[in-house]
Amino acid sequence: NITYALTDLTDTDVEEYxxxxxxxxxxxxxxxxxxxxEYGRKEMAGYFRVNRFFAHRLAPMIQPDDIIWVHDYHLIPLAAELRQMGLKNRIGFFLHIPWPPADILVTMPVHEEIMRGLSHYDLVGFQTDYDLQNFAGYLRREGIGDDLGNGLFDSHGRIFKAGAYPIGIETAAFAEFxxxxxxxVMVQKTRRSIEGRDMIIGVDRLDYSKGIIQRLEAYERFLTSNPVYQNKVTYLQVTPKSRxxxxxxxxxxxxxAEQAGRVNGAIGTVDWVPIRYVNRSISRTVLAG
Known part of the structure; x- marks a missing residue:
């Protein structure tokens, strides 16, 4: 069983944090x-303030033998706040997004505080070896930590472990879907609508990190460079709104939306739309089908 603990944030907290x-x-x-x-002192203060607030809400619920697992960039300072309150529990952290090299990270005014926050975890997990190398490279460059080998690091007076732990979807479950x-019904209608054409499917949250615009440009270039494929392939891009x-x-x-419309207007015909752009969520069952 899973027990959830909820708490409210003010509009100011949401805006700044x-x-x-x-x-x-x-x-x-x-x-x-x-x-x-876009850096702002108010927003930076809000980020650390809300993490402190989360720590104060969470601490009374934690038992001495609990293992705490913290996820993603929203909560990097949480372990430091819990340590400040005297908690000795094992705390792990996993980052679901890339970790940049030192040259990029140091452009952030509070990069030292962020890295200090990570040192308060017992285990820091990244998606790729490259992310882990960037993390270790920052410690070396800034002279604030040592790589002890075997995934162990010494920084800010603490010894902790960091590693790369790639994650993905449950492929067997998706195959069952x-x-x-x-x-x-929706799957059957979609199959009939493409009338034997091949279909390329992209499913991404609307975010500049996904390369959606570049993907549409590449698809347009493919069709214009290989006109034999025009009217033989359709690209379905499912992109739910985000933030x-x-x-x-x-x-x-x-x-x-403008890019998809421009490509459809330039290349499409009365019986073929090159790009089908859906700006809302579609169920996993339909996507799998």
Whole structure:
């Protein structure tokens, strides 16, 4: 059984912590998009303040033998806040997004505080070896930590482990979805609608890190360079809205829609639409089918 503990955030907290520092500083920095990072003292303070708030809410629920597992960039300082309150529990952290090299990370005014926060975990997990190398490279470059070997690091007076632990989807379960979807009405309608053409499918949250616009441009170039494939393949791009309250995402939504419309207008025919752009979620069953 899983027990959930919920807490409220004020509008100011959401604006400064989530929309501000987490998604307009950490997210673009970790995705190598320095041009999109917008720093503000208020947002930085809000990020650390809300993590402190989470720690104070969480601490009374933690038992001495509990293992704490923290996920993703929104919560990097959480372990440091819990340690400050005297918790000795084992705490692990897993980052679901890339970790940038030192040259990029140091452009963030609070990069030292962020790295200090990671040192308070007992285990820090990254998606790839490259992310892990970037992490270790920062420690060496800034002279704030030593690589002890075997995945162990010494930084800010603590010895902890860091490693690469790639994750993916449950492929067997997804294959079962596909088998069960054979009789789904929407799946059957979609198959009939492409009339024997091949279909390319992209499913991505609306985000500049996904390369959606570049993908549409590549597909257009493929069709114009290989006209024999025109009217023989259709590209379905499913892109649910994401963080629409953040200006960069609202702008991107407009750009993707305009790009799809432009390609369809330039290459499409009365009986063939090159790009089908769906700006909402579709069930896993339908996608698998």
């Amino acid at each position: 989530y929309r501000g520092f987490a998604n307009r500083v950490l997210w673009p920095i970790c995705h190598y998009r320095l041009d999109l990072a 596909a088998e069960r979807a054979a009789d789904n 629409s309250e953040v200006p960069e995402y609202e702008h991107m939504q407009k750009m993707v």
